[in-house]
Amino acid sequence: MTEQVQKVLVTVVIPTKNGGLHLDRVLSSVYSQQTPWKFEVLVVDSGSTDETLSIVRRYSQLRLIQIEPAEFGHGKTRNLAVAASKGEYVAMITQDALPASPSWLAELLKPMLADDRVAGVFGRHIAYPESSVFTKYELEQHFASFTRYPVIELDDRQRYASDEGYRQLLYFFSDNNALLRRAVWEQIPYPEVDFAEDQAWARKMLEAGYRKAYAHDATVYHSHEYGLWERLQRSFDESYALHRLFGYKQGRGLKHAVRNWMGLTRRDLSIAKRAGLPFSRQAMLLRVPIDNAMRIAGSYLGLHGSRLPEFLRLRLSRDWRLMKIDNWSK
DSSP: OHHHHHHHEEEEEESSOOOOHHHHHHHHHHHTTSSSEEEEEEEEESSOOOSSHHHHTTOTTTEEEEGGGGGGOHHHHHHHHHEEEEEEEEEEEEETTOOSTTTHHHHOOOHHHOOTEEEEEEEEEOOOTTTOHHHHHHHHHHGGGGGGGGGEEEOOOOHHHHHHHHHHHHHHHTEEEEEEEEHHHHHHHOOOOOOOHHHHHHHHHHHHTTTTEEEEEEEEEEOOOOOHHHHHHHHHHHHHHHHHHHOOOOSSSHHHHHHHHHHHHHHHHHHHHHHHHOOOGGHHHHHHHHHHHHHHHHHHHTTTGGGSHHHHHHHHHHHHHHHSSSSOOO
């Protein structure tokens, strides 16, 4: 073979800490990818104490970087990984994002090869089979909305300045399942923020004149079933970060919160009815209004997070707890 064929085209980066039950399946699926070009896998582990490192070391061709837990940061650690990568393109997934087919990586790269101005591609997430009907519906609807915008750029500066919805569409980017053009990253690395580093990066590269693409067929299984307190914490983290970074206002006032709660609850009851939820699982419906109340309360608290005492912000933050204590998958 020629030197060109042997050259690594894509590096797949997986940050890990206590990867648990999904990691071995994720690595197996990544190494099952069918591509006409060479790729490598790079794991950055930040202090796993479970079986993660023994799982990683079963894959002799994999490259491993180990860092201290205190050195981890969502943007900082990904910058470290991209800097160490050999590929012209860098795929980003998390330890619980399972590629759903052997064509995942090739599909993720397609939009990048088709357009030199595309700096980042993100792919679809679907729920794990055992997930609730509500989680499945939310992911389906969320990612279906991007099929209308397979490639997007900042093409309306006036609208950009005044329309929060337009900015949200532009900024959304998920490095649970994404691909970066390394040459662009060298100019615009990840911002070293404590949450939403992927959307903060998307903002910077779009403002610099690059494009973002969505690869609907580059699919991973990636979903979480949150407990009620975890739901509030996750909602708090997202609202607090997005308000600080982008000025989003996801929890406007009591009236808006009540209307939102009623709308979400009606939606979920309708989903359950259409899904024909069996009688044995009807008790799940009793949890729906409480779950939605926790979601909305978290958003409201996050919107006003800067006014809260630090000890309370840390108590409300799921991401802080996972980064400092345990498994921190998004």
